Amino acid sequence: MNVLVFLMIILFILMKLIGGEKGVRSFTALFLNFCVLFVTVFFMTVQTFNPIFITLIASIIISCINLFYINRINLKSITAFVATLITLLLLIALIFIIVERAMLQGFGIEEIEDLTSFTLYVGVDFVAIAICTIIMGAIGAITDTAISISSAMNEIYIRNPLLNRYDLFKSGMNVGKDILGTTTNTLFFAFIGGYLALILWFKDLAYTFGEVINSKVFSSEIVSIFCIGTGAILIIPITAWLAAYLLTKYKDKVPAN
Incomplete structure (x- = not known):
């Protein structure tokens, strides 16, 4: 302690x-x-509440904390928040389709030994839990990318208020492209770091490459990375367009240089 x-x-x-x-x-x-x-x-854990709805409410609250509490209420934080909501809605539709088709709910055979002392009759929808896990994992990456692009575009427009909407959008996209490379690498190495012991266990069990890829534990994490990465990609053009639109429309709200 x-x-x-x-x-x-x-x-x-x-x-x-x-x-x-x-x-x-x-x-x-x-x-x-x-x-x-x-x-x-x-x-x-309360069966009267829908876990996906609860997760969405929690994601919105977390977004408000990360954007409005840290950065105050201003044009760049509002832009990032609206872009986050739009991206989250698009991502949820994708997550529902992927999780249902991939059948990633439940536990893998590698986890059976750890679960033998527990009851599985807990009244929890594991499909919903899988969706909630991906949503909660995505909200951090989405808000981080959104505020980074919005803040950078805000600074660009302050330094050069003569930029038109299209040029400002291109500047935001260029910033987003640089962020994209680091974000995807962060997601990948976060997975490797968190599941390095699992990968070593697969090696000790003499799993073939096909068995590793088809493992429920491994597949669920890979799908999570792909879904979160998709959200991190979608947030870039959405934030860039929204920031360019709001900055040029509400010029009086942008602080002077």
Whole structure:
């Protein structure tokens, strides 16, 4: 416990020194997001509530915390929030189709031994849980990309308010292309880092490449990466177009240089 407190203090000090007031708000947002996730998990276990609906509400609240609490209510945070909602709706439609067809719900044979002491009659729809997992995993990447593009385009327009809507959109797309490469790599290495032990276990079990690819545990994570990556890609043109439209339309709301 002392180590956790020590690491938390180091994180807070660094965020305060580098980020200033916004760094402190970002640190506070971590705990607010944790509280939202805790409450979400609690309500998901109540059978009278739809877990997907609860997850959507939680995702909207998390977006508000990450965008409006950290960055205040301004044109760039509003742009990022609206773009996040649009992307989330498009992504949910894709997730429903993919999860239903891929049949990724439930547990794999690698997890049977760990589950022998538990009952599976918990009244939980594992298809819905799989969808909720992907949605919750995507919201962080989507909001991060949205505010990065919106903030960059806001700065570009402040420095050069003579840009027309199309040129501003192209600038946003160029920023988004640079972000896209790092985002996809982040998702990939987050998977590798989190499931390195599983990959080593597959090696010890002498799984063939086909068995690894068809493993429910492995496949569900790969599908999650593809769905989250799709959301991170869709958010780029949506945010770029929306930011270009709002910045040029509401010029009086953009702070002067």
